Amino acid sequence: MLNSSAVEIHRLTVIRGKTTVLPDLTVTVPRGSVTGLLGPSGCGKSTLIRAIAGIQVVKAGTVTVLDGPAGRPEARRRVGYVTQASSVYPDLTVMQNLRYFAALTGSDEAAALEAVDNVGLADKADALVADLSGGQRTRVSLAAALLADPELYLLDEPTVGLDPVLRRDLWQLFKRLASDGKTLLVSSHVMDEAGRCDRVLLMREGRIIADSTPDELRADTGQDDLEQAFLTLAEGAA
Numbered sequence: 001m002l003n004s005s006a007v008e009i010h011r012l013t014v015i016r017g018k019t020t021v022l023p024d025l026t027v028t029v030p031r032g033s034v035t036g037l038l039g040p041s042g043c044g045k046s047t048l049i050r051a052i053a054g055i056q057v058v059k060a061g062t063v064t065v066l067d068g069p070a071g072r073p074e075a076r077r078r079v080g081y082v083t084q085a086s087s088v089y090p091d092l093t094v095m096q097n098l099r100y101f102a103a104l105t106g107s108d109e110a111a112a113l114e115a116v117d118n119v120g121l122a123d124k125a126d127a128l129v130a131d132l133s134g135g136q137r138t139r140v141s142l143a144a145a146l147l148a149d150p151e152l153y154l155l156d157e158p159t160v161g162l163d164p165v166l167r168r169d170l171w172q173l174f175k176r177l178a179s180d181g182k183t184l185l186v187s188s189h190v191m192d193e194a195g196r197c198d199r200v201l202l203m204r205e206g207r208i209i210a211d212s213t214p215d216e217l218r219a220d221t222g223q224d225d226l227e228q229a230f231l232t233l234a235e236g237a238a
């Protein structure tokens, strides 16, 4: 039987340089839902996502992804990892990139066009990736990930710098993917994005200070505004 968690992390410790970024972190990510990883810049969100993607050296603890160790070759095919640093070819156009990724994944031209449309880049289909903004490049990477149709999406700040309409559209896309049974872990430092998630992990200084639904967060802190809820929790944790 499938484990109900797509990701299970037990007592993870990660040291980067001289800093203990994740001191002793235990958390799970439920399947078939959108989990937000929220917290201020530098709190360790990217490091945690890297550990789940299997590309982070870990000092101690275990990271189980889709019922096996993170980073094993079979898991890499089933996990779509979209980073802030774009992983597409700058000297190709958006569609040329997507055709390339479509060929790799056995998808067709229609699927490539649909992926470009899904990330709101139809009007940039013929633009060189080198000429796009950082947020647009991230979305080209996201479109490439969509073509691979992974079970688990690890999205590191996919909505950074986007206007409200595009942000809303992307969150609707994430919801659709989750309703198709995909698992999404989406990091952001914008607290109002927490309200769009099924579950929210609030991080501060390498620790999870809340693992909850948005409604539970509001009820537990007595704050309607999730930014205020975070501040209440952060003060309590300090």
Ligand SMILES: Nc1ncnc2c1ncn2[C@@H]1O[C@H](COP(=O)(O)OP(=O)(O)OP(=O)(O)O)[C@@H](O)[C@H]1O
Binding pocket: 016, 017, 018, 019, 021, 039, 040, 041, 042, 043, 044, 045, 046, 047, 048, 189
């Ligand atoms: N290559 C590195 N070497 C040493 N320390 C690093 C390295 N990369 C990150 N760090 C440190 O690890 C900590 C966590 O960084 P991380 O990128 O995981 O945070 P984050 O929450 O994703 O931040 P942001 O929202 O700004 O991307 C920070 O204190 C950062 O300075």
